Structures are given as structure tokens and as C-alpha cells.
Amino acid sequence: MEKTYLTHILFVVFCLDMVMRVCCQDYPSAEVTAVYIVTLKHAPAYNYYDELRKRNSVSKHGSSPVLSRLDNPGNVSRSDAQYCYILRMHDSLLRKVLSGEKYLKLYSYHYLINGFAVLITPQQANKLSLRREVANVVLDFSVRTATTHTPQFLGLPQGAWVQEGGYNSAGEGIVIGFIDTGIDPTHPSFADDLAANAYPVPQHFSGICEVTRDFPSGSCNRKLIGARHFAASAITRGIFNASQDYASPFDGDGHGTHTASIASGNHGIPVIVAGHHFGNASGMAPRSQ
Template identity: 85%
Template sequence: MLDYSVRTATTHTPEFLGLPQGAWVQEGGPQFAGQGVVVGLIDTGIDPTHPSFADDLSTDSYPVPAHYSGICEVTNDFPSGSCNRKLVGARHFAASAITRGVFNASQDLASPSDSDGHGTHTASIAAGNHGIPVVVAGHQFGNASGMAPRAHIAVYKALYKSFGGFAADVVAAIDQAAEDNVDIISLSITPNRRPPGLATFFNPIDMALLSAVKAGIFVVQAAGNTGPSPKSMSSYSPWIFTVGASAHDRVYNNYVVLGNNLTIQGVGLAPGTDGDSMYSLIAAPHALKNNTVSPTEMSLGECQDSSRLDADLIKGKILVCSYSIRFVLGLSSVKQALDTANNVSAAGVIFYLDPFVLGFQLNPTPMRMPGLIIPSSDDSKVFLTYYNDSLVRDETSGRIVRFDAVAKILGGLNPNYGNSAPKVMFYSARGPDPEDNSLSNADILKPNLIAPGSSIWGAWSSLGLDSAEFAGESFAMLSGTSMAAPHVAGLAALIKQKFPSFSPAAIASALSTTTTLSDRQGKPIMAQRTYSNPDSTQSPATAFDMGNGFVNATAALDPGIIFDCAQ
């Protein structure tokens, strides 16, 4: 059968899901929630040194589950002792990639170690330890916990930084996880495209997962980030529990207040400028040494090179930088711009969105100094109009002689909480099955439900390269159905702990029949309908947007009637 490529598709979400007062209480508290259950994650590996996966050696009552038979691979970068009673197994699978000649041993690591970051993040969401401090860019963002903080983790690395992965390696990982007797399999991966010439269900990954389900393993998969169009689903087989992504009620916003009393919303996990003082604004192209004219190099306007800037001119001012498509492509970075601002003693930094970055959704970005990114092209135009209209130029030469635009930045380190959550995120893939030619004849409900997937704090690998803005950090905030799936994998572990005899179908039933159909205001759950300006195009979610609804962790532990089926 043809091989094909695949891709990768919570400090607050336990509270949003009601775990501390609900499901965890039923399990005896977070110190017991999930114990005895093994969650297998097929992803980019794991950072075994992260405190989210440390073994609490102060307790003897935490045995490795007797039914689990996996091993811990030992390599130079995954040494002996990397596994423990928390991280009970770890392997890597790359035979297909090696055969194709695309495996880069120096970057991809022939071991379970995570050089990407994605696998470490998803593992911590499902079953990371409870109460781990989240410190990013020197700022404290609360304590993190997985959904099943006492569950055990087994890692099967089949995806890699430089090329993604291949179905043959994913199948090998699935088969090994099943042979090792994991209880739950979580996949935050989807095909790059529908396998050529195959009916929807009959592809190698879905067939391997069917065998796993028949062996009694509950399988969770991310719906994919290809929404919001109908029939954009990447996980469609009825034996797989497919999870779409929703927002939760916590958001990080910061603002810039301009000298003309306009306030513009931005994104950025950053402190504000001191007090109520207003600071002069100066754009990087207007601050070149020796009064040289505005440069043609985009990198200078993006504040990527401090050596060409006049530090005396910028000192104490807020530096204005362009956020262009080069940031999206990884050619420029916020971190480099912050280094530039620091090198020239700027009081802060503001990024305006280049008009060519159409519809790109920005996540909050950690900054050690006052700063923000204006995520709207319309707001960026308003900001630039004020800045340019405030420049004072010499009437003869046209040179700028004074920068009269002023602003202050309000900090974005403290979250705000709203009542309009949950809502289906624009990127979350929608049903029905791609094989169905209309909604009227659709015969499989996908996704099965939605779970938090937007702006999720999770552990980050010390070697992680997937998100440049979090390089070197121990936690990262990411969004996607990749983050939603491990939420449900962890909640399934809680159900399996309480009802050890439950089949995969019974766990799916418990989750599906107890969902919530309303947001925190008691109104219908909404779904974002467009990639650009998604909040302005919302309408009530349908079954093909959210499946059965939003996951209800506590209710799923007391589901009442169960719809089971033979394996």
C-alpha cells in the first residue's frame, strides 16, 4: 500500500473544565487523577527532563501499571534514566523516513527526544504533573497541570522537525503502542492529503487504529486545522474519536494608548510602560545612523539589525517595527526585534501588521520589555496614520526634525475572562466526511466533540524549534486541534480509571452523551466562519462544527446510560 506524509496538527483549562471541583474530586484529587492508566502519544517525542514529567519519588504508591509492557529506548540524547514511573516508555520510529533519504540525524534526533516541541506540549496537556510553575520570558503565568495529572505517559515518536512524518512510521508506532498495552492513544497528527486512490477509511493509519480499538484502546485524534470550510475533516473514521478546537474563557490582551486618545488592542505577553507617562514613537526606518534615508531592506524596518540604528535617537522612545510575512515564514523574529530594542535602549516596542499579512492570526508572544503586536491591518493603518501625521519635517529638505507621536503601552501579563466561551475556532476542521457529497446524505458525525484548543499553555522542549518565539523557554502557548485532542485523551484516562472495564465505545459514549451545548452565558455555542476577522462572522454551531458539543469532564464520569458495542 502506498505510503504518504503526515503533519502535526494549561494553566487554566482544568479550571475552565471544572476539574478541581469536579472530576478530580471524584478521583481523589489531582494527586490520584489518572493513576494506573497509560496514555500513549504518537507525536514528535518528549523532553524527559521537563518537570511536567518528573517522578515524585516522595511517594511509593505510584507503581508502573502492570499491564504496560513497553520499553524505554536508550540513546546518546535519551540516556538511561530518562524514563521513570511517570514517563513509562519511549521509542522512536523513522524507518520509512530513512529509506526515503530525508532523515536528518543532527536535527531530527534518532531517539525519543523532542527537537520540535510539539510532542512535549501535547503530552503535558494530557497527563503533565500537577502544579508546575509556568515562567516564560521571566514572567509568571500560574501553574500548569495535565487533564489526568497522575496518569502515566508512553511516547512513540514518529514525527520530526525537518520533514514531518510518513504513514508507515506512524503505523509502526500505533502497532507498537497497541502491543505495549497502552490504554489511550492520542494523535495530534493528520494526513497532509487524502491518501491517493483510497476510500476515506481504508488508509494505513486508520486501519492500524482500528486494530488498536479492537484491542480495547481508546483512540483520540485531532480534527485538523483546515477549517472553517465544510468537509475539511482530516479524521473521519467512525472508530476514532475526533476532536475539534474551541476557545476557553481566558484571553491575554494588551493595548496601546495613543496621544490622540485612541486605544488600539494588541497581543503580547509583555509588561506595560511605566505609569501614565507617554513616550515618543520612532519607526526603525526613521532612526538610521547618520540621517541616512529610509532603507529598502525589509529586515531594518522589522528591527532585525541594531547596528544600523541610532541608539542616541531612539533611547527612551518606543521603537516601531513592521510585522511582515517574513515573521510568519520564520525569516524574522520577535525575539530578534526585542534584542534590537534592548540594544538601542528603547522604552518599548510596537509591531504594526504589514498589509501583506492577510488574515494571519497572531498568538500572544512573550516579551521581556513593554511591547505588543497590533494584529489587525485596519488598526495598523490607524496607528501608522497617527504616527506619520505627527512627524514634523523640515520644509526645505523634507527630513524629520521632530517625532511628536506619543503612546503608552498597557501591560498584557494579566488575563481577562469572558462568558462567550466556548466557541468553535475558525481553524477547527468541519464535517461531514469528505466522501459525502452533501450534508443531507452524511452518515458519520465528525468531529465527535470540541475541547479547548486555543492559547493553551503547555510544556516546551529545551530543544524545541517549532515556535521560534518560545525557543529556550520551558513552556509555550500554542493553538490548534493538536492541543484539543490531548485534553480529551487525558479526560478519557479519568474515565478509564473510574471504569476500568469500559470499552473504547463506552468511553466514547460517556464523553458524547454528556456534552454541553451552551456557552457560559447560556447561549448557543457559536462557530467562527471565516479565517479573516473570525469574530465578526460567527453563527450558531452545527453538529458538523462541534459534533455532540463541548466536552463536560465531570458529567462524563457519571454518564448514566452507556451505548456500547462489541469490539
């Protein structure tokens, strides 16, 4: 009887010990993913294009390197090859470092920087940062828009605008790129229906005009010569607000249209708010595209 009693006690203690072990075990929490921007040490495609531009300039006996066309028939295949080479470099690195693991590459950057945006865990980001070919790994983050109110905010000296051509020619031959909330192609600041001084077709620009439901074919013209959208990161991170923003180049906020018009908007555009006329507006470089 006493032996049976001790056996029961030992069995109860053993069961309690097992319960405590199970309850106190540290189970790993679900892995949290985020978007990281990975930059590689290898030179971007711009270095290649720059060398190509210099060679073109020399071969044309002194023609301006800024205006030498990069995408002529003899250079397109080489430019595409450089892009494909960098793209393969990104994919190869991810396959090598994160073999057998889940990840989602969102974008490959090849022109001004050599890098990519990828949805991964902090542990995976650390693995990539330890690679000798990686320059840095930065967590993607949101930024708030800010508005410039006057040309004086830019710190331009008096008379600079007139010296650079004023509304007649300031910005002529320059293509300005904006990274912002988008652009409204119907805004008169970006119209190209100028009978007196039509905009030329820029010979040194090879970008694209992305066509979507919100940004249909014909949205671009000789003033607004290209537009693209990059919403994959925001959509993947779950912070994209479809009720306010567009998964297209179209501006749902107004900030991008505003800042683009400050820099490059046509001259003499009436500013009318709630029926009140506040005069005419002009971009600082109205002849730019």
C-alpha cells in the first residue's frame, strides 16, 4: 500500500514537471518582415553610360556630352545588357545568401545606384549586410511631404531668373525628375499646346510613360515626357491607402503636382481658388520638361 502511494506521488510529480516544462518553453514568435534597401559596392549602370557618353563625345569631335544620345541603335543592346547584368547580380546574391528561405524582391535599382528593395526579416537583412559585396542595408521608411512657399526659400539671388532666360527660355533643354506623390497630367502647368514656342522632343531622354487605368495613354506629352509609379513597397508593407493614393503615376495628394509646377510649370498659368484669382503662376524653369 505504501509502495503504491509513493508510486502515485512520483507519477504526479513527473506529470507536473512535464507540464511546467511545456508551459515555460520559449516558443519563437512569428517572424516580422519589413522592406529593406540593399545597396551593393559594384558601380551602377550610370558609370557605364557615362563612359559611353564620353566615347560618343570624342567620336563626334567635341559634341556636348550632355546631349549625346545614349539610346541610339548602336548602344541600346549594350545598355540593355548592362541592366540585365546588374539584375542577374541582384537575383544571384539573394539566391546565394537566402537559399531555401522566403523573400520577395520588389525593385532592382541599376542606374544611379546598384541595389534592390526586398521584403525580408531582420535576421535575413543581417545576413546580407555581412556580405563583402554589400555596401549597406537600410530599413525602408516613410517620409512626410514638405512644401516650399516662395522662390526665396531656394536662396536664389536677385536677378538670377532673368539671367537664366526668365519665362522665355529658363530651363530650355533640361529634363527634371521628381520623386513625389505623383502628377496630374491634366494640369495646365504641364500642357504642351504652345503654338508660339512648342516644346522639342528631348534627344537625351530615354524614360517611359507608364500607362494605367488612372494614367491612360496620352497622359504624357512634350512637356510631361515621362512618368512611373513605385507603390510596391507601401502595398507590401500594408500602408498603402487606396482611398487616397493611386497605384499609378497619377497624383492623389496634390503635393507632387504642386512641387513639379514650382520647378517646371508653364509660365502664365492662372491661379484660381474658390473663384478668387490670385494672379498667374510660373515655374522657376518653365521651359524645362
